[in-house]
Amino acid sequence: MSNVTPHVCAVIPSHMFDRMVQHGDAPTRHSAESTLNQMHRLANERIQTFIDVLPETVEPQKHRMVFDAQQKRQLHGPVARSEHEPPTADAVVNQAFDGAGSMWDFLDQVFHRKSIDGHGMRLDATVHYGTGFQNAMWNGYQLVCGDGDGHLLGSFTKCLAVIGHEYGHGLTQSVTALGYYGQTGALNEHIADVVGMMLRQWAARETVDQSDWFIGGPLLGPGVTGRGIRSMADPGTAYDDAVLGRDPQPKHMDHYVETAADHGGVHINSGIPNHAFYLAAKAIGGFSWEVPGRIWYATLTERLTSDAIFDDLARATVDIAGERYGNGGDVQRAVALAWDQVGIDVPLFHRHRAV
DSSP, rough: OOSSSSOOSSSSSSHHHHHHHHOHHHHHHHHHHHHHHHHHHHHHHHHHHHHOOOOOOOOOSEEEEEETTTTSSSOOOOOEETOOOOOSSHHHHHHHHHHHHHHHHHHHHOOOSSSSSSSSSSSEESSSOOTTTEEEEEOSSEEEEEOOSSSSBBGGGGGGHHHHHHHOOOOOHHTTOOSSSSHHHHHHHHHHHHHHHHHHHHHTOOOOOTTOEEESSSGGTTTTTTSSSSSSTTTTTTTTTTTTOOOOSSGGGOOOOOOOSSHHHHHHTTHHHHHHHHHHHHHSSSSSTTTTTHHHHHHHHHTTTTTTHHHHHHHHHHHHHHHOOOOOSHHHHHHHHHHHHOOOOOOTTOOOOOO
């Protein structure tokens, strides 16, 4: 993993903070501006120091460490909890620790993968980062979580899908080093959402029919009009709030958003492949991680390159569905139809191109 250029990825996109600055009250504007500034600072620092501070790979057994930033802008404050230690009095520390453990167990039990790098990398998290920091981020080697502003957004550790989303960026980084702009970046965000959603469903033993398919529901404050920050079932409907604005995600290529903001719309256009995964999972039924999850995981680890776009993901998932579950079978047809429903046409018997 040390040869991979890191991407600093956050679950809350910049366009939501821009809305807070434009439409929020004075405390909201201040918190949003502070968060944006801290995100920029983290991005610059992590890209410069990634190689030097990457935790050493350990033996392939569960290994976690949670640091307490104590509301300061530091990534390695006091160690609040590490492996084999009992729960602390700090619920946020325990949530981060347990979330990292769930991620480890999920990868191990479902995909037989030892941590996000496949070799037992320690899963680190820093909590209580900054004052009113309204985001969770993967900074190239660890999870960084703020406590939110307590009004619009709450503590990020209480949402397992968000924890899984950020470690999902670490998984993608270790395997393909997907870029972070335009369609390629939207695929990066999509895979992180898929990982986060599957982790949450796996931990709760939710079937595809039982799940609400919202990312980040527990983050929203009681006064926010919305059910999450993204909806995989119906992108564009997660929230419609006076301060946060309206969910801008499309669910079909006809409405793909061309923009220079948000790294070329990575959090916006990820709604299209997100919806394809949802449609495939619903058509196949059962648990999302059992069939569609394994198809997407095999695609990530075996087929995608660092410059992949939507068509590459679509073709590879259809190919793998045929290879593993039968060409022309129900599973392959469900995956191909899901992509067709979001405006991406994939010949059912597409021959995989060597990569």
